[in-house]
Amino acid sequence: MPKAIIVGAGIVGLSCAWAAQRRGWQVTIVDRDFEGDRASHGNAGGIAVSECAPLNLSGLGLQPLKWLMDPLGPLAIRAAHAPSLLPWFLALRKVAEPANYLRIAKALAALNNRALRDFEAVLADIGLSADIHKRGALTVYETHEAFANDVDEWELKRSLGVRFRNVDVAELRALEPQLAPVFVRAVMLEDWAHLNDPERVVTALRNRVNALGATFIRGDAVRLDAANSARPAVILAGGQRFDGDRLVVAVGAWSARLSKTIGDRALLESERGYNTTLPASATRLNREVIFAERKFVATPLQIGLRIGGAAEFAGLDAPPNYQRSAALLKLAHRYLPDLDESGAKQWMGHRPTTPDSLPVIGKSASAPGVVYAFGHGHLGLTQSATTGALVGEILAHEKPSVDLAPYAITRF
Ligand SMILES: Cc1cc2nc3c(=O)[nH]c(=O)nc-3n(C[C@H](O)[C@H](O)[C@H](O)COP(=O)(O)OP(=O)(O)OC[C@H]3O[C@@H](n4cnc5c(N)ncnc54)[C@H](O)[C@@H]3O)c2cc1C
Incomplete structure (x- = not known):
């Protein structure tokens, strides 16, 4: 069974974990505070698909x-x-600039136009369709x-x-x-659409990912190590090292600090x-x-x-x-x-x-075993399940169902 390390257990990281598990991946999730407060808990709860x-x-x-x-x-x-x-x-x-504005709006719409469908599939699986x-x-x-x-x-x-x-x-x-x-x-x-409570969804999704067999590691990720491109790893503050066949970075607003450690610059x-x-x-x-x-x-x-x-x-x-x-x-x-x-x-x-309002979704420029899923700004709840679905496709080497070029980390 291939193994994925997912760093970050907000709504985006958990959605990636869920999607990976459904594709047969064994998942280890690293977070410094699984139950702690974060953007994914206290947001406005809107599935804001119109915001392109x-x-x-x-x-x-x-x-x-x-x-x-x-x-x-x-x-x-x-x-x-x-x-x-x-x-x-x-x-x-x-x-x-008009050409940029239109290009970005189209790329946001490409995610948002399927976001509700993807999100409802997650809600159904975690028993929160209502x-x-x-x-x-x-x-x-x-x-x-x-x-x-x-x-x-x-x-x-x-x-x-x-x-x-x-x-x-x-x-x-x-x-x-x-x-x-x-x-x-x-x-x-x-x-x-809007939710009863975004924190309830994060909690139920975390429990579901746990029940599907994920390993939870509590720790502060300080850097990535992609020297062995076939076994990318995350290093925690205490020096512990966790590697896998693929590593997904989904630590929200903290993600650029980690991507920088393997030479990927993100604004x-x-x-x-x-x-x-x-x-x-x-x-x-x-x-x-x-x-x-x-x-x-x-x-x-x-x-x-x-x-x-x-x-x-x-x-x-x-x-x-x-x-x-x-x-x-x-x-x-x-x-x-x-x-x-x-x-x-x-x-x-x-x-x-990010300055262009687009998330970063896709492989690292320097280490193809590292996959990024962060930078969703005002729309992280809305685009979480879609991001998870796309990361699942990347892990499975499938042709992505959305053209990922606009979300590449190389754009910075
Ligand atoms: C006021 C407000 C209202 C919003 N309203 C909406 C809305 O209505 N609809 C919508 O779609 N979006 C909304 N958003 C945006 C949305 O909340 C975020 O885009 C989304 O929650 C980001 O999720 P995430 O999983 O990427 O990050 P986070 O939820 O921040 O999760 C990141 C995780 O990474 C962990 N972490 C960070 N650094 C490390 C490290 N070094 N080592 C280990 N773990 C680490 C953290 O502990 C955390 O668990 C709103 C945001 C705010 C602030």
């Missing part, structure tokens, strides 16, 4: 600067982190100007297979009666996001709502209404600034009056974000 437009600040005029001036605005850069962020931001600027709610999502607009600014993006999405329809004020009221009457229009994203940042979960307000909405101008979302998870967003660039080690969670919650009160804050829980997570 890459992050792009160029078309926004002075808006990003205004956000940066606001200490609790939706975009923040900690001064101490700014110098190391520079190459990432310079690469982000290239996304705006944990997903296919009620769409609503993007709500306070001004006609903001909608007009987004029209090109909506048309691009339509051309790439995203199903949506315009919703007028009367229908919005009927769909989401608890929203304050301040919105002038909305867009219903027909294929978006990867932690795009830190914040939220607050309100258990007593769980039923205030019927579906996920995206507040277009304010850049935050509210998801009615079974465990509570989760309100969050923000993009803070402060690196992997700076302590969280939970004032950001509080600022988003304060904003939410304007749109969802009388939110019950009892039992509120604040959270911060590291989105593993």
